[in-house]
Structures are given as C-alpha cells and as structure tokens.
Amino acid sequence: MKNAVYIILIFGISISQFNYKKINTSGTMGSSTINGEIYNQVSIRPEIPIGRLGIGLDIYLYFNDQGIYKGNWDFQDGETSYKTIIDKIYYIRWGQPGEPLYFRVGALNQISLGNGILVKNYSNTMQYPEVRRIGLDCRMQIGNRVNLDIVHSDFKNLVPGVLGLRLGYDMSSRIEYGLSIVGDGNQYAGLSDRDKDNVPDALDDFPDDKSWRLDTDGDGLADHDVLEFDVDGDGLDNFYWDAVANEYVDYTDEELQLLQNIYGDRIDKDLSPTNIKSVFSLEDNKAPIYGYALDFSFKLNRKISLYGQYAVLDNNGWGFSFPAIYGKMGPLKLRAEYRQCSDQFMYSYWDRSYDLTRANVSGDEIITKSDKLLSLSAMQGYYVDMSSDLFGYIWMIASYQDLYSESSRNKSFQFDMNINTEKIPKLEVAKVFYQRSNDENIFDFKNPSPSTVYGYDVGFKVSKGMTMVYKNRMTYKTDASGEIVSVPIMQIETQMKF
Numbered sequence: 001m002k003n004a005v006y007i008i009l010i011f012g013i014s015i016s017q018f019n020y021k022k023i024n025t026s027g028t029m030g031s032s033t034i035n036g037e038i039y040n041q042v043s044i045r046p047e048i049p050i051g052r053l054g055i056g057l058d059i060y061l062y063f064n065d066q067g068i069y070k071g072n073w074d075f076q077d078g079e080t081s082y083k084t085i086i087d088k089i090y091y092i093r094w095g096q097p098g099e100p101l102y103f104r105v106g107a108l109n110q111i112s113l114g115n116g117i118l119v120k121n122y123s124n125t126m127q128y129p130e131v132r133r134i135g136l137d138c139r140m141q142i143g144n145r146v147n148l149d150i151v152h153s154d155f156k157n158l159v160p161g162v163l164g165l166r167l168g169y170d171m172s173s174r175i176e177y178g179l180s181i182v183g184d185g186n187q188y189a190g191l192s193d194r195d196k197d198n199v200p201d202a203l204d205d206f207p208d209d210k211s212w213r214l215d216t217d218g219d220g221l222a223d224h225d226v227l228e229f230d231v232d233g234d235g236l237d238n239f240y241w242d243a244v245a246n247e248y249v250d251y252t253d254e255e256l257q258l259l260q261n262i263y264g265d266r267i268d269k270d271l272s273p274t275n276i277k278s279v280f281s282l283e284d285n286k287a288p289i290y291g292y293a294l295d296f297s298f299k300l301n302r303k304i305s306l307y308g309q310y311a312v313l314d315n316n317g318w319g320f321s322f323p324a325i326y327g328k329m330g331p332l333k334l335r336a337e338y339r340q341c342s343d344q345f346m347y348s349y350w351d352r353s354y355d356l357t358r359a360n361v362s363g364d365e366i367i368t369k370s371d372k373l374l375s376l377s378a379m380q381g382y383y384v385d386m387s388s389d390l391f392g393y394i395w396m397i398a399s400y401q402d403l404y405s406e407s408s409r410n411k412s413f414q415f416d417m418n419i420n421t422e423k424i425p426k427l428e429v430a431k432v433f434y435q436r437s438n439d440e441n442i443f444d445f446k447n448p449s450p451s452t453v454y455g456y457d458v459g460f461k462v463s464k465g466m467t468m469v470y471k472n473r474m475t476y477k478t479d480a481s482g483e484i485v486s487v488p489i490m491q492i493e494t495q496m497k498f
Helices: 002-019 078-086 253-266 370-375
Strands: 024-034 037-050 053-057 059-064 089-094 101-106 135-142 146-152 163-170 175-184 239-242 247-250 289-299 304-313 318-329 332-341 359-362 365-368 379-390 394-404 409-419 427-439 453-463 466-478 484-497
Touching: 146 175, 332 394, 359 466, 365 370, 427 466, 453 484
Parallel strands: none
Antiparallel strands: 024 037, 024 484, 037 053, 037 059, 053 089, 089 101, 101 135, 135 146, 146 163, 163 175, 175 289, 239 247, 289 304, 304 318, 318 332, 332 379, 359 365, 379 394, 394 409, 409 427, 427 453, 453 466, 466 484
C-alpha cells in the first residue's frame, strides 16, 4: 500500500505539470526486456525549462502477468528509497555546452576529457532502461584562464566506473595546457548484485536471496542451510556449519558414532570439506585502475589546431599522441594523430562500452578490463576521426584506430549517424551506431567481442502527436562457460506528445 501511495503521488505531480505551456511532455506505451523477461511499459516524460535550468523526468511502470516490476519502486529503507526517487530523473541541466558554466546530471552521452586519451565518448546509458545511471558532466570556466571539467558516471553506485577531472590553463588565446586524473576505484563494482549480499549474481547460487550464497552440490539447499547434510554431494557430511563461529566444524567422535549408527556407510569419509565452493565477496576484493594525462593544444588559426597528449595508467603502461592535428573544412571536422604506446596501455580506456567491459565473469573467474592490459604489447600507429553536419540533414561521426607491432594488431572503430527526418514523410526517428574496440578484426561480425556494441532507433509517425518507435541495442558478454553471448535490449514504444 505504501508503494502504491508513492507511485500515485509521483504520477500525480507529473500530470499536474501539463498545464504549464513551456513544459514539453510525452508519454510512452510499449515493451522492454529486463533481466531477460519482457515487460509492458507505461511512462510519462515531462521536460521542464526554468530559465537556464532544464529538468527531464522519466516516470515509468513495468508490468506483466505477474504484476508490477518492483525493482524500480523499492522503499524498504533509506538507500533503496533514494535510488528509487533518483531513478526517475533522466537529466537536470544548467546552461549549454560552451558556456562559462554547464552541467548535466543524469543520462550522459559522448563524454570526453581533453582530446580523449583516457576518456573518449563515454556513455552511461548503454544498458538503459535495464540499468539507469545518474552521472555528472560539468564544464566550468574559472576566471579568464582556468577551465575545470568533471565526469562522474553514476551517483547511485558508491564506486562509480568513471570519476575524472581535467584542469585546463590558457596561457594565451592560442595555447592551452591540461592535466587529467581519471579512476575506477573498483572494477568489480560493475558486476550486478541484485540482492546486495556482496556476491556477484553470476557467482551467487541465490542471486535474489541475500541470506544464502552458495549451493555446492546444486540440490537447491544452501551450503549453510541447517537442512543441508551433504554440502559437497559425496555423502552425509562429517562436519557442520557453525553460524556463531562462521566456519565449518567437525563433529566430535561421539557425534560421528551416533551418525554412523543412524546412517551407516552414507557418512562422508572426507577429512575436511575440500570440495566446497569458495565465495567471492565484493567487499573483500578490489580491482582499482587509475590514469593520469597531460595535454596541450596550439591554435594555428580559427580552423586548425595542433595538439599532443600523454597518459600513463597506474600499471606503468604509457602512451602518447603527437603530432596531432584538428581542423574544420566547411561542415566537416577532422582529426588525425600518430600514436605510440608501451606494453599494457590502452587508448581511451574509458570509452562508450566501458560499463559493459568493466568486469565480466567467465566460469568461476572474474575478468576486469585492466586484466586485458596484460596481453597488450608496445605498439605504434595512427588514429583518425571525422564528424559532420551535412546541410542539417545528416549528422555523423566516424573514428578509426590502427596500432601494430611485430606480432599483433589493435584496431578500433566507431560510427554514429542521426538523420534529420523533417523532410522525410512519416519517418520521425532514424539513428544508428556501431563500436568495436581493441580487436584485431573489428569487422568480424560473426565473431563479436565484449567491446562490440551496436544499435538503432527507428520511429514512424502513426498520427498527429503519436509516433511508433523501435529501439534495439546489442551488447555482448562472456558467460559462465567462457563463451561470448549476446545481450539484446529491445524497446517498442508508442510515443505521444501533449
């Protein structure tokens, strides 16, 4: 009942805003896939401008034949209530990019620091709506010479995947220097833990019950359950779990004799529970990664700039880009860099797919993105990108990296395109993107990697003020057997503008 009151209250506040002429409000009805299950979706999305302040809300309900999905409406305690409320904020924005003070809290897209040697095109929405992150992108000018940029990927997570800062200093109207510090305090925090017992769902035999964690023999009874007399599945145990001592304790000789009289040869002959699964705790295991960068730029004229950048990861891997050039030619913006790096370095470590590659489980092993640095050798090569707004009809950006050594090759590719549909009858939305990073064959579509991400949005006008939108996202992860499997995120919405 209490949850229902909260839901009605929040929806009521939103609906009451419709009377204000400056508020743009849309509603959607459709379906979404959450944790592999399909739910019906109803949402209201008001966008509220207040002077230089802009607020976008996303107030939604998911439901199926089992009832309302309660994962997004949880008021059990202060922490879950905070997450439930902040979850309904799509963004809060002040000002516009390029102004002396600009910040956006909520959903973030295409975020970079400096020229991107550490953070480039990061997005915290790749798992939306299944995972809703509340991040921060802040750009601030202090006085006439100092610029401060801050990036935070998710205030809902105590350990955000991206927490970065860049301090820039303008020596003159043409020369700027910058210092960046970026970190992830614990890559393991990127693993899902639905019941909040500090055991990742992929390693938790009871992912929705925080009381239990392991079931070694797979019989449905937790190892620490008082009804579990055969933990490792090889005969009745000669030990038991002592909840007070928090450890397994052997039966005394007298207790064993009593059990022997009752169960006979069914008693386990192990001297110790050697076959019992071990538990991985997010509380006890940390995998931090930090990076530091220096950059400079020199404006030759209004259209062309030279720049360079150098970065080091805290595993002592380093890389630089120089010479590098950026220029504008009509509607085109072009960038080209020569790159060279040492062993164990990855350009744009925090990229668009970072939340997907931050940490993954393969079998009983957790593999972080920093683990993959161990396989990277010293390389050199080039990077180019191009972006354009072609006559207001097509916005697109494409980037390509090709690094090589005597024994290996490392390539990255990203492509985004957004079509202005005003001149196309019935078509309301048309977007597409593709990214694959740090692979030898970036166009091997039959064999994707965890860094592969692609998707598209297509929307058609059904009637005045109503649009049917199909959204598809495809990401990949390593499953328990070590195989790479697809993780589709699909949404079908009927959008209505009021």
